[in-house]
Amino acid sequence: MLSRILRLINGKIALSFSYQTEDIVALDLALKAGAKDIEIFALDTLKHFRECLEYHKAVESFYGVKIKRYKPNRSSLDGLEQKLGEFGMRESLENRRECCHIRKVEPLGRALRGKAAWITGLRAAQSATRSAIQIVEFDEKYALFKINPIASWSEREVFDYIARNNLPINSLYNRGFRSVGCAPCTRAVQEGEDIRAGRWWWENPEHKECGLHIK
Numbered sequence: 001m002l003s004r005i006l007r008l009i010n011g012k013i014a015l016s017f018s019y020q021t022e023d024i025v026a027l028d029l030a031l032k033a034g035a036k037d038i039e040i041f042a043l044d045t046l047k048h049f050r051e052c053l054e055y056h057k058a059v060e061s062f063y064g065v066k067i068k069r070y071k072p073n074r075s076s077l078d079g080l081e082q083k084l085g086e087f088g089m090r091e092s093l094e095n096r097r098e099c100c101h102i103r104k105v106e107p108l109g110r111a112l113r114g115k116a117a118w119i120t121g122l123r124a125a126q127s128a129t130r131s132a133i134q135i136v137e138f139d140e141k142y143a144l145f146k147i148n149p150i151a152s153w154s155e156r157e158v159f160d161y162i163a164r165n166n167l168p169i170n171s172l173y174n175r176g177f178r179s180v181g182c183a184p185c186t187r188a189v190q191e192g193e194d195i196r197a198g199r200w201w202w203e204n205p206e207h208k209e210c211g212l213h214i215k
């Protein structure tokens with residue numbers, strides 16, 4: 001199905017890689033679907049866990065691909081660091097959204113510029129904010145097709161696919177993490193907690209998006 005969809009895309013295709021189990025599945029499916037000419041990119045927020053940086057290199061070696069890094073704009077970052085310090089993003093929703101905007105949303109805009117389609121590892125079951133996603137959508141904000149090949153998959157199916165195909169996994173998942181983001185804003189979760197409970201754990205569930213996937 002993914003190869004049929006990709007054949008219909010007329011233009012450059014990007015795939016976002018954010019060090020999560022879903023992303024390695026989406027990447028594997030895209031490469032097996034014959035999407036050779038895609039730009040694989042990561043948003044380098046400069047707040048990643050060391051494990052994510054190691055995983056970045058491991059995935060590049062595993063597939064023999066380059067994962068392009070998009071960093072925050074330096075002048076915006078200087079002002080943000082002055083204002084928030086190390087953990088000021090936890091002090092208010094406004095601070096957190098400003099940090100996500102500078103470190104993620106603005107660089108994402110640069111990564112998607114000129115692209116006709118964007119492949120993601122989003123799943124509808126991940127959170128209330130993602131429950132309505134489709135396998136193919138048109139993203140008005142970035143004016144491109146957004147392709148979510150594992151939109152209907154469960155977390156179990158993701159891990160089964162990884163095991164069956166011997167794909168590399170971010171070592172944080174061996175330490176109780178079930179969703180991975182920036183270090184100051186992500187923690188491991190306890191048995192029985194929601195899979196996104198460790199992301200921005202101080203916020204209400206309806207706010208738990210960084211702005212990358214909001215139309």
Ligand code: SF4
Nearest residue numbers: 089099100103182185
């Ligand atoms: S997840 Fe946290 S550290 Fe990362 S960009 Fe958002 S607020 Fe900043």
